Amino acid sequence: MPENVTPEGADDPICQASDVPDSVVPVAVVASRSSRARKSNNVSQDAGSVGRDRYDTVNISSSRTTRDRYVVGLVTPRRIHDQNEFSDTRTLLADEFLVDPESGGDVFASCRLESTCDEEEGAVGISWGKAMFLIINAALGAGLLNFPRAFHEAGGIVAGNIVHVIFTTFALGSLVIIGRCASERNCKTYQELVLHMCSPGWSIMASIFIAIYCFITCITFIIIIGDQFDRVFASYVGRTFCHHWYLNRKFTMVISSLLLVFPSCFKRIDGLRFMSYVGVLSIWYLVAVIVEEYYNGHYPKGPVVIFDIQCWTQIFDVVPTICFGYQCHVSSVPIYSCLKHQDAKTFMKACVSAVSVCLAVYTLSANYGYLTFGSRVEGDVLLSYDPRRIQVFVAVILLGIKSWTTYPILLFCVREAVSDMYIRLKSISPVEAAVNEPIRRKVIAVVLWAASIIMAVFTPNINVVVEVLGSLAAFFIFVFP
Structure with a gap:
């Protein structure tokens, strides 16, 4: 001085x-x-x-x-x-x-000294269009596969679409609220936003919910990747493919997931935007296959319910699936912090565009998937199609790729939540936290990745998991905002 x-x-x-x-x-x-x-x-x-x-x-x-x-x-x-x-x-x-x-x-x-670490030098931010792709990729995922069955259980096409539109509107309104609050408080994570708007206690609760929700979702993506490998091998190698160790489900899940370690260590979520382009295009192709198979598939079909007034109480059965399908709110705050122009108006454009795309994708897949199979539709609609058809085979591959591109986004949220809780429990000052941030980030990411792989290997399917995740997603969409 x-x-x-x-x-x-x-x-x-x-x-x-x-x-x-x-x-x-x-x-x-x-x-x-x-x-x-x-x-x-x-x-x-x-x-x-x-x-x-x-x-x-x-x-x-x-x-x-x-x-x-x-x-x-x-x-x-x-x-x-x-x-x-x-x-x-x-x-x-x-x-x-x-x-x-x-x-x-x-x-x-x-x-929050971590926000100005050397790794962020030169970062100028992303446009609202790139943010839109990140939000879409965070929202679209395994929930797409459950929508046709959810429409059937909700009492038919009419009831399913009505509930879908209503709760989609709520989800969009929640994103707008989050964007405005993040703009006022200049927050970089969902739990930090809850800290500024509510209290430290609520922030800790948000961190716990985020860690649980996103971690379980990461496990489901690994399971989906394993499912797609199994379907491909069963169709082209035979049902005895699992007798070969190099084609065994556990081996293929672990090996394919090794590619997820590096992107899971990125400091900024906008580093995953290029993967988001691939993920969104993969989902669009999957929807195109669902529509095409309705006209050319000629699959056996069960009864199709248009509207069953006697089953109106079942309408709310579709809510967990919708919440799971539109849950991008946890990722939205880190995405907002990466915008070139950080204001509520710019973020609102990205949110409205992203939710509109998700609404179109889910509506097409739910209606055409249900009309194709009726009451015989599977909980995972892709299991109802013949994987020997080339377009279905490509859709199976792309679904695995989509899961691969979404996994790092969800693990990013888990990593930040765990890191925040660790810093608070250890009472680490921001100066010390900033110095140790690169090592802490990578260690937490690798540990979470390994834990998700281990749990995915011993989890049989995702049917029950999706319902649990949908219930947790409601907290981020309706409760905290």
Whole structure:
């Protein structure tokens, strides 16, 4: 710190908090963003005559929000070896580092140093169109396979479509609420949003629910991948394929899942956007096959219920499937944080477009799948088709690819939830958390990946799991928002 520059507010007790690490130096308590900008400029001008040991000055003015409030700024010392390097040492201090003096003197009360790690340098954000693909890929998945059977159990086509549209509207409204709240609070995860809008207790509960829900969903995706391998081998190798160790379900699930380790360690969720393109195209092809097989498949069909007024109480049986099919809300907050233009309007465009695509996909697959087989439709509609037909065979392969592309998105949410709970339980300061973040992230990702593989190997099917997941998804869609 230059000797002729005395930080304003240096005598303030907040700046003398005992829990400030040696590597962090309190700078000032200032009155407004405009005054902070002027003071920062003056500090940088007076610093030219100082020797080799210098401190990075901090431009505390931020464009993220226009609210003026008293804050505590922090700077990190850095030795500069190049005399001309000082002009490049000014860095932006994000809103997460600005701490109210009412926080009891804890200058780390709202810090999130992880958001500015080196791995994010140069990240400029994604457009709303790319965010739309990420949301679609997070929503579309195994729930698609259950929609035709859910329509039958709900009392027919009319009842199923009515309930579908109603709860889709609720899901979209929930996304809009989440987007507005994330825009106001500048949050990066769902549990962080709950922390800011509710309380630490609710945030911990959200983290637990997210970890359970997303982890179980990851297991279902591994099971789906194994199911598709089994169907392919049974059709072209024979029903005795499992007698060969290299074609055994457990072996193929583990080997194919090795490809999931690397993308599961990505720091930012927008790094998965290219996988989302493949996943969305795979689902569109699957829907096209369902429609085509209705006209050309000639499968035996059971009774088709249009509307059964006597079974109106069964209408709500379709709700868990709908909730599971539209649950992208946990992933939506990390996706929002990666937007180039982080505002509610931009995010709303991505959400409305994504939900509209999901509505069209689910409506087509549910109605055509149910009309093709009637009451004989399977819980997994793809099991009702003949895999020896080339278009069905390709759909089976693409469904496995779709599950492969969605797995890292869900594991990302589990990883962040587990990481947040670990930091809180260990009372780790944000400075220490930022230093250890890369190792912690990769270790948690690998452990979760291994655990999901082990549990998937010993889980027979996903029929019961989907209903449980749908019930948990309702918390993220209806309760927390």
